[in-house]
Amino acid sequence: MDNIKLGNFEAISLILIIIINHIILNFSKTIISATGSASALNILFIGIILLLFIELVIFLFKRFTRLDILDISSYLGGRILKTITGILFIGYYIVFASILLRTFCENLKIIYLDKLPITIIVIIFLITITYANKLGFKVISKVNMLFLPIILFCMIFVFIANIKNYNLSGLFPLLGYGPKTTFLLGLSNLFAFSSISILYFLPPMVNDNSFKKIARVSTILSILLFFIGIFSFLCLFSFLRNSEEIMALYLATRYIEFGRFFQRLDAVFLMIWTIGVISYLCIITALSMHIFKKITNIKNSSALVYCFSGIIYVITLIPKNIAQANYIEINIFKYVVFFLLFGYSLFVLIFANIKKISSQNVQISSKTQKHRKT
Amino acid sequence: MKKIRKILVRGIAGIIIVLLIFSLSGCYSVQSIDDLTYVIALGIDKGKNNTLALTVQFTFPTSSESASGEAAPTIVNTVECASINSGITLLNSYTSKEINLSHCKIIVFSEELAVSGIGEEIFTLSNQVEIRPDSNIIISKSTAKEYIENSKPELENLVAKYYELNLFSQEYAGFTENISISNFFNKLNTTSIEPTAILGNGNKLNLPSSNNSKDELDIVAGELPITEYKRESENLGIAVFKDDKMVGELTAIETMLHLILTNNFESGIITLNHPLKENSTIDIALYSHKKTNIDAKLINGSPFATIEVFLNSRLLSVDKNSGDFDSDEIKELESLINSYLENAILNYLYKTSKEFESDIDGIGQSLLTKFKNSKEWNNYNWPQNYKNTFFKVHVNTNIKSSFLLSS
Numbered sequence: 001m002d003n004i005k006l007g008n009f010e011a012i013s014l015i016l017i018i019i020i021n022h023i024i025l026n027f028s029k030t031i032i033s034a035t036g037s038a039s040a041l042n043i044l045f046i047g048i049i050l051l052l053f054i055e056l057v058i059f060l061f062k063r064f065t066r067l068d069i070l071d072i073s074s075y076l077g078g079r080i081l082k083t084i085t086g087i088l089f090i091g092y093y094i095v096f097a098s099i100l101l102r103t104f105c106e107n108l109k110i111i112y113l114d115k116l117p118i119t120i121i122v123i124i125f126l127i128t129i130t131y132a133n134k135l136g137f138k139v140i141s142k143v144n145m146l147f148l149p150i151i152l153f154c155m156i157f158v159f160i161a162n163i164k165n166y167n168l169s170g171l172f173p174l175l176g177y178g179p180k181t182t183f184l185l186g187l188s189n190l191f192a193f194s195s196i197s198i199l200y201f202l203p204p205m206v207n208d209n210s211f212k213k214i215a216r217v218s219t220i221l222s223i224l225l226f227f228i229g230i231f232s233f234l235c236l237f238s239f240l241r242n243s244e245e246i247m248a249l250y251l252a253t254r255y256i257e258f259g260r261f262f263q264r265l266d267a268v269f270l271m272i273w274t275i276g277v278i279s280y281l282c283i284i285t286a287l288s289m290h291i292f293k294k295i296t297n298i299k300n301s302s303a304l305v306y307c308f309s310g311i312i313y314v315i316t317l318i319p320k321n322i323a324q325a326n327y328i329e330i331n332i333f334k335y336v337v338f339f340l341l342f343g344y345s346l347f348v349l350i351f352a353n354i355k356k357i358s359s360q361n362v363q364i365s366s367k368t369q370k371h372r373k374t
Numbered sequence: 375m376k377k378i379r380k381i382l383v384r385g386i387a388g389i390i391i392v393l394l395i396f397s398l399s400g401c402y403s404v405q406s407i408d409d410l411t412y413v414i415a416l417g418i419d420k421g422k423n424n425t426l427a428l429t430v431q432f433t434f435p436t437s438s439e440s441a442s443g444e445a446a447p448t449i450v451n452t453v454e455c456a457s458i459n460s461g462i463t464l465l466n467s468y469t470s471k472e473i474n475l476s477h478c479k480i481i482v483f484s485e486e487l488a489v490s491g492i493g494e495e496i497f498t499l500s501n502q503v504e505i506r507p508d509s510n511i512i513i514s515k516s517t518a519k520e521y522i523e524n525s526k527p528e529l530e531n532l533v534a535k536y537y538e539l540n541l542f543s544q545e546y547a548g549f550t551e552n553i554s555i556s557n558f559f560n561k562l563n564t565t566s567i568e569p570t571a572i573l574g575n576g577n578k579l580n581l582p583s584s585n586n587s588k589d590e591l592d593i594v595a596g597e598l599p600i601t602e603y604k605r606e607s608e609n610l611g612i613a614v615f616k617d618d619k620m621v622g623e624l625t626a627i628e629t630m631l632h633l634i635l636t637n638n639f640e641s642g643i644i645t646l647n648h649p650l651k652e653n654s655t656i657d658i659a660l661y662s663h664k665k666t667n668i669d670a671k672l673i674n675g676s677p678f679a680t681i682e683v684f685l686n687s688r689l690l691s692v693d694k695n696s697g698d699f700d701s702d703e704i705k706e707l708e709s710l711i712n713s714y715l716e717n718a719i720l721n722y723l724y725k726t727s728k729e730f731e732s733d734i735d736g737i738g739q740s741l742l743t744k745f746k747n748s749k750e751w752n753n754y755n756w757p758q759n760y761k762n763t764f765f766k767v768h769v770n771t772n773i774k775s776s777f778l779l780s781s
Contacts, residue, residue, distance in 0.1 A: 263508070
């Protein structure tokens with residue numbers, strides 16, 4: 001994977017597919033339950049903070065061209081820190097990909113596959129993921145790039161086709177549960193943008209000059225997508241916000257109709273989102289394998305996919321029901337994202353920069369001392 | 375060695391594929407259209423021996439083979455049950471096919487049940503994946519069973535199509551509204567607007583002669599003055615709810631005013647006394663022009679709503695003098711329509727606020743924008759305060775022209 005070069009659009013697609021999956025799998029509902037009618041305002045606010053954070057990340061990566069967070073950890077704390085960083089990211093990716101897979105499978109079971117055991121539904125997904133990963137990361141990213149516009153179009157289409165059902169009163173009261181909840185406690189909604197974790201691994205895969213552009217464009221598009229999603233859910237039916245388990249976006253598709261002829265288009269959308277979820281899971285598995293390969297220095301990682309698929313299968317079946325999966329998603333995911341993406345990784349980057357600057361200063365001072373001696 | 379390994383891998387893969395084909399294709403538990411029976415109408419009454427009496431109307435499986443011009447037969451079954459789901463399960467054990475609700479067009483509740491609250495039933499139905507969100511919700515003044523049994527279409531062969539088309543009269547008559555279960559459920563979940571449902575009647579009333587003095591449009595379902603008919607069920611007016619309990623009903627003309635205020639009005643006809651001719655009436659067709667503007671605010675703690683209505687109109691009653699209307703007479707006619715509608719809307723709004731205490735027109739949605747946060751809004755308790763609202767209505771009607779004979 002180190003030798004893989006991604007184009008700008010390919011790299012942006014990797015980040016966007018994660019955001020789209022987060023919207024499909026009810027992250028917007030979690031945001032709305034936290035900040036109420038002020039959620040659209042909250043997204044704009046945390047969007048600005050996210051952009052500032054991304055600028056900081058770009059700045060911190062400046063001194064480490066073509067190095068990812070694992071290489072930087074290795075530079076900062078040697079092999080131990082590199083391994084810790086790797087394990088943290090693998091754990092984060094695999095656990096939450098599994099939980100999201102479980103949520104999606106449970107939704108599929110509720111909607112269409114009520115008689116099929118959840119184990120079988122999960123296996124069908126895992127067979128696809130395993131096969132795709134055998135083909136390699138380049139194939140996954142190319143296929144993802146191919147499907148992304150279709151998935152994106154379908155999502156936007158759901159929001160536009162529902163425009164007759166929009167009611168702007170959903171955006172009021174403007175400050176939702178109050179300014180403190182909207183702007184201070186609402187900062188926890190940053191977890192929705194966990195897709196930026198990909199950025200920590202992108203530098204070796206993209207051109208030196210492209211990283212900044214990819215980071216900025218993908219972040220802006222992510223904010224825009226989430227804003228459209230949240231705005232639409234707020235303006236659509238109020239019960240979408242209160243639905244506990246089922247995907248809000250699926251509920252929104254049930255209201256799409258064009259006259260008396262075109263009705264019940266939800267099955268089409270569900271099929272396309274299934275492709276989106278598979279694409280997302282393939283990327284996460286490939287990335288986890290890449291991290292594992294880097295921290296263990298194994299040469300051929302293709303056989304690892306069976307192990308990772310097995311681990312995903314086991315974790316997917318751990319929650320007893322969809323309520324438990326949702327609990328993990330809402331209550332644990334938020335804090336893990338904060339710790340790993342906005343805390344730990346940032347500290348690694350900051351301290352690595354400090355080390356780099358101090359070592360550069362030492363080099364300069366030793367050079368000047370040598371120069372003086374001569 | 376490599377060859378053996380290749381053959382082994384392919385063999386195992388082949389076995390897995392064959393196993394998957396048989397285990398996952400679902401052939402052993404396939405559910406085809408022949409195994410299902412589709413409900414087209416669901417009726418819910420209060421039960422005599424149990425909580426509910428659930429009535430279901432099925433299409434007859436061979437209906438497509440019925441002779442042209444002949445109405446397709448339907449089957450109506452009723453079961454006494456504790457809940458909708460238990461009722462369907464009980465019916466499932468009776469019918470030879472599995473009941474499927476994915477083609478259910480209407481859900482009928484009896485007025486008796488609606489008055490005591492239908493929130494639980496609405497939540498149960500909304501939670502059903504099979505139920506379409508656009509299924510219509512009807513409150514029948516008679517029992518729901520009577521409504522369904524007497525829904526015998528005269529101009530349609532298929533009952534399902536009749537249910538679908540019947541409510542489109544909202545577009546050209548404006549005396550009823552096409553209200554879906556999702557619409558009802560959505561309003562049930564908000565505090566800024568109250569739900570409404572279609573008002574129906576499955577047992578046409580024999581009107582006493584004293585009712586003749588009533589205004590022509592001051593009627594509800596069951597009072598439609600049709601003297602010769604085969605079908606005894608009809609929809610006219612709207613059932614008004616406060617939370618999940620029915621608190622009143624709107625007549626035909628009030629329904630039209632409700633549609634105007636909620637921006638669902640397309641066209642309708644009213645009859646006024648002719649301003650320029652004694653003992654004569656004039657028919658006016660009203661059309662939607664611009665969206666109704668509702669601006670609600672708090673003045674000294676009391677809600678005050680200013681409503682501005684914009685309509686276009688055409689004169690339908692013409693005689694040989696109609697072409698001679700000058701601009702002053704047209705203006706006089708416009709102000710007559712305006713004042714008639716202003717009075718009617720004011721009476722209607724005060725009826726909803728004082729009598730029903732139910733904000734079915736979304737005045738609260740406008741007031742909501744004046745509140746800073748949800749806590750303030752919840753503390754204000756709009757559903758309880760709607761009765762204190764004062765209204766100011768301004769109607770702008772433009773007479774465009776009459777039809778063919780004069781302009």
